[in-house]
Amino acid sequence: MVTLDTFKRGFKNGINTLIELSKILVPVYIAVEILSVSGLLNILAEIFKPVMSIMGLPGEASLVIMLGYFLGTYAGLGALAAIELNTVQITTIAIMLSLSHSLISESAIVKKLGVSAAASVAVRVFFSILMGFLYYRIFG
């Protein structure tokens, strides 16, 4: 039976879960903000430039991947417009970023569940690179 109590319980559970998740979401959000203005990702992108050719991508795509991995999909795609890419390359980047994005905040969420954040990151980065590579090899 659905009564008013059902809604009250759901609302209460929602608030409680939000508070519980906020304990990690808020500090991580601030850390990500600091990282995004620090310029650290530009340095990382420079380092990983040569690796991009494995996935058939130009060196500049490195920044898109780093922004996506660390900050989030939107940050990565924001930088996408600055480079000229064909459909295969855009799809390669899309595959890589949809498998692996917002690693800082999402692994913090996984950690909250008592699951190893390192395992989550390892799985995502591994499949991100593998699937990006395979897509380029098969369709590129």
Next chain:
Amino acid sequence: MSGIIDILINLLTFLWNIAKVLIPIMIVIEIFKDTKLIDKISDSFNPVSKFFTLSKTSGISLLFGMFFGLTIGAGAILQSVKDYNVDKRSIFLISMFLSPCHAIFEDTFIMGSVGANVVPLLVARLGSAIIVTFILSRLIKKEPMDGIEVIRGRD
């Protein structure tokens, strides 16, 4: 100074955006529970739970995470732990599935809108999630207390 205020406003918007989805979903879960609909959904999802050797009550968290994102999935898992005492092994396996494959509608839509081909995208995400969860579910043995059926040793 205005930078700090910007961050605060963004932070509140960020939390509000989560609350907007999380609270209705928690209400939906309670409605599911009170109408026993949750049993039907869990039952129809049973083949998938069985394939990944997940406990029966945890399958619904996988669905929520897959459709609404990792944060919402995690919220549903946290709640299901309170409600049903879901075992750690299932939580680990669900997390490994959802890590590469979550919010499939939203993410696919965004990627499609920048000109990506979405079919290989979905195949890559679902494929990765299925492969990693399947392999880990066979590597990590169930504890005898977790379920009725204990996996027989292969040696």
